[in-house]
Amino acid sequence: MSPILVGIKRVIDYSVRVRVKPDGSGVVTDGVKMSINPFDEIALEEALRIKERNLATEVIVISIGAHEAQQQLRTALAMGADRALLVQVDGPVEPLTAAQVFLKLVQKHQPQLVILGKQAIDDDNGQTGQMLAALWERPQATYASKLELDGARARVTREVDAGLETIEIDLPAVVTTDLRLNEPRYIKLPDIMKAKKKPLDVTTLAELGVATPTQGIRTLKFEAPPTRSRGVMVKDAAELLAALQQRGVL
Amino acid sequence: MNRALVIAEHSLGKLNASTAKCVSCVQGIGEVEIDIAVLAADAGALAAEAAALGGVRRVLTLERPENVEALAAVWAPQLAALAGGYTHLFGPSTTFGKDLMPRIAALLGVGQISDVMAVDSAYRFRRPVYASNAIITVEAPAGSIVVATVRTASFQPAAGGGQAPIEALAVTATLPTHTRFVSRSAANADRPDLQTAARVVSGGRALASAENFKLLYQLADALGAAVGASRAAVDAGYAANELQVGQTGKIIAPQLYMALGISGAIQHLTGIKDARTIVAVNKDSEAPIFEVADIGLVGDLFTIVPELERLIRARQ
Ligand SMILES: Cc1cc2nc3c(=O)[nH]c(=O)nc-3n(C[C@H](O)[C@H](O)[C@H](O)COP(=O)(O)OP(=O)(O)OC[C@H]3O[C@@H](n4cnc5c(N)ncnc54)[C@H](O)[C@@H]3O)c2cc1C
Ligand SMILES: Nc1ncnc2c1ncn2[C@@H]1O[C@H](COP(=O)(O)O)[C@@H](O)[C@H]1O
Numbered sequence: 001m002s003p004i005l006v007g008i009k010r011v012i013d014y015s016v017r018v019r020v021k022p023d024g025s026g027v028v029t030d031g032v033k034m035s036i037n038p039f040d041e042i043a044l045e046e047a048l049r050i051k052e053r054n055l056a057t058e059v060i061v062i063s064i065g066a067h068e069a070q071q072q073l074r075t076a077l078a079m080g081a082d083r084a085l086l087v088q089v090d091g092p093v094e095p096l097t098a099a100q101v102f103l104k105l106v107q108k109h110q111p112q113l114v115i116l117g118k119q120a121i122d123d124d125n126g127q128t129g130q131m132l133a134a135l136w137e138r139p140q141a142t143y144a145s146k147l148e149l150d151g152a153r154a155r156v157t158r159e160v161d162a163g164l165e166t167i168e169i170d171l172p173a174v175v176t177t178d179l180r181l182n183e184p185r186y187i188k189l190p191d192i193m194k195a196k197k198k199p200l201d202v203t204t205l206a207e208l209g210v211a212t213p214t215q216g217i218r219t220l221k222f223e224a225p226p227t228r229s230r231g232v233m234v235k236d237a238a239e240l241l242a243a244l245q246q247r248g249v250l
Numbered sequence: 251m252n253r254a255l256v257i258a259e260h261s262l263g264k265l266n267a268s269t270a271k272c273v274s275c276v277q278g279i280g281e282v283e284i285d286i287a288v289l290a291a292d293a294g295a296l297a298a299e300a301a302a303l304g305g306v307r308r309v310l311t312l313e314r315p316e317n318v319e320a321l322a323a324v325w326a327p328q329l330a331a332l333a334g335g336y337t338h339l340f341g342p343s344t345t346f347g348k349d350l351m352p353r354i355a356a357l358l359g360v361g362q363i364s365d366v367m368a369v370d371s372a373y374r375f376r377r378p379v380y381a382s383n384a385i386i387t388v389e390a391p392a393g394s395i396v397v398a399t400v401r402t403a404s405f406q407p408a409a410g411g412g413q414a415p416i417e418a419l420a421v422t423a424t425l426p427t428h429t430r431f432v433s434r435s436a437a438n439a440d441r442p443d444l445q446t447a448a449r450v451v452s453g454g455r456a457l458a459s460a461e462n463f464k465l466l467y468q469l470a471d472a473l474g475a476a477v478g479a480s481r482a483a484v485d486a487g488y489a490a491n492e493l494q495v496g497q498t499g500k501i502i503a504p505q506l507y508m509a510l511g512i513s514g515a516i517q518h519l520t521g522i523k524d525a526r527t528i529v530a531v532n533k534d535s536e537a538p539i540f541e542v543a544d545i546g547l548v549g550d551l552f553t554i555v556p557e558l559e560r561l562i563r564a565r566q
Contacts (some may be wrong), residue, residue, distance in 0.1 A: 014517070017383070018380040018381075020383075027380060027384055029381075043495050065316065067269070094361050095352065095362070096355070096359075096361045098362070099356060114411050118498070121380070121381065124364065125362075125377050127355070127364065130350075130356070131352050131353070131355065132321075132351060132353035133323070134356035134357050136324060139426075139429040140322060140353065141296075142322075142345075145491065155432065159491045159492070160345040160346070161263060161344050161500065162434060162468075163490065163491070163492045165433070165434045166432040166433045166434070167321070167430060167431055168293050168429075168432050169429050169430070171429060179485070180484070180491060182484065197410075206540070215364075215391045216361050216391070217389065217390050218387055218389045218391075219387070220374070220388065221386065221387050223384065223385045223387070225378070225384065225385050226381055231528075231543055233324075233540075233545075235547070236554075236557075237547075237561055239547075240529065240531075240545060241558065243467070243544065243545045244527070248545070249449075250507060250565075
């Protein structure tokens with residue numbers, strides 16, 4: 001048996017209406033609610049369920065980012081993770097760098113599974129899991145909506161454009177979560193107290209031996225998207241049909 | 251001169267429409283020679299389809315039995331081996347391309363640009379972030395290969411009329427056996443495809459059951475439309491997962507999108523921003539969907555939808 005590694009990214013909460021700063025340098029984050037990336041909560045829930053079935057030794061949660069990401073790691077510990085690691089980095093972290101960090105941690109902890117979100121809802125990249133699997137030379141099962149472990153193998157149902165696809169992979173492997181994999185548990189008050197005593201270590205890219213990228217993809221500016229405006233209101237089905245005909249859609 | 255390789259997506263022996271959209275995105279670079287890579291067990295008919303796309307220089311086929319299913323772990327090493335000599339490697343931002351392209355990028359040691367929605371130059375692109383609440387302009391480092399996925403809703407398919415030569419290639423790459431295809435199931439194979447349909451009728455939590463979703467199917471049939479759904483409707487089991495529209499489902503750009511009993515959460519709106527006409531039917535006049543709808547109707551969908559279907563059929 002071996003541990004499971006789970007990625008926990010700190011992102012703007014999904015319910016916040018994100019706004020671009022007037023100078024185009026980024027989005028407004030002052031006073032904005034921050035949370036665990038929703039897909040990562042699902043990843044953690046899945047890992048906890050596997051451990052509860054005695055199929056893993058421990059669940060290690062990892063965040064790469066600002067000092068403040070310790071809050072999200074504490075939440076993850078309260079949900080039930082055994083220990084946490086913050087790789088402290090100031091500024092944005094590209095998926096390739098995140099994948100390189102996970103690769104180092106995989107080499108250190110020898111997990112049977114790394115469970116990540118299918119995408120982080122801030123940058124919407126959806127790359128880290130696939131990149132880690134490539135660097136690690138192991139299977140990837142992205143967009144998982146069902147994960148069944150069977151000894152040294154896993155059977156994964158994936159949500160793909162055509163419907164559902166099932167693949168079989170040898171472990172160790174990388175799995176990325178879709179929304180319907182599970183429903184994350186609620187945290188109870190005593191768990192928050194317990195989480196304060198669980199280990200949360202902090203390290204850096206340099207300590208892990210991951211080079212700070214100098215030549216990556218650069219973001220030049222942020223813009224607000226073009227907005228759609230409110231159209232006409234009609235009062236019944238007949239008027240709706242007439243309005244469609246008038247617009248030339250029917 | 252830029253040299254681009256587009257990875258063809260296909261299923262059931264046919265090229266997916268996303269391939270022609272990737273070609274048209276790449277054409278936006280300007281000075282560029284475009285090749286298409288077709289990986290398959292039997293590439294014949296697919297390669298012929300790809301060769302007929304306008305503006306394509308060559309179609310390269312990689313035929314091997316292992317390529318029968320698009321397993322990223324199997325395809326990526328072959329495509330990484332083929333990437334030398336190209337300045338750009340593009341695939342669609344469908345579940346196929348999103349699964350595959352980052353794996354290739356990592357093998358090449360470069361980052362990836364996801365969901366390209368506009369091309370400013372060979373190294374500058376625009377893409378959505380934060381569920382399309384912001385658009386960023388990104389620049390890839392000149393001198394290293396640009397790997398990207400293309401947001402298909404943002405591009406028209408490339409024109410036809412091409413006659414590109416087809417070349418069979420063999421690359422030496424050891425292919426892993428650790429990943430095996432088992433099965434695929436599609437619930438709605440006999441209906442118009444949500445991603446390419448000109449009209450989409452979409453239902454939300456308000457439908458309240460899978461049984462009631464039949465109302466939408468009947469309206470969709472009258473309109474020749476595909477059916478879509480909100481996440482709430484999919485989660486509740488009223489509709490199949492592949493019908494989900496939105497940030498984490500499908501991003502679509504139909505001529506007509508009808509949102510029936512859908513509130514209009516940010517994550518849902520992301521999926522329909524490029525629709526030409528949005529119609530909303532909702533019994534709550536304050537529902538956010540009305541802020542983006544071109545035509546809005548406040549009322550009960552259970553009376554409006556059958557009535558609308560009847561009126562449409564009466565016209566035909
Ligand atoms: C990370 C993340 C990703 C997400 N991704 C997506 C995504 O890709 N796609 C997506 O859709 N959602 C997504 N969501 C969920 C999203 O936030 C909303 O919860 C969801 O879109 C709501 O679905 P709904 O509009 O059907 O349900 P509700 O918000 O419950 O709205 C139902 C609407 O129906 C109306 N109604 C009720 N009865 C009737 C009636 N008889 N006649 C007419 N109208 C009626 C109500 O007034 C209400 O406006 C995501 C959420 C998260 C956190
Ligand atoms: N900085 C990070 N810290 C922790 N996990 C991350 C980080 N970046 C990416 N991940 C993981 O990778 C997934 C996909 O992220 P992305 O490729 O950025 O969309 C996330 O859901 C996380 O599980």
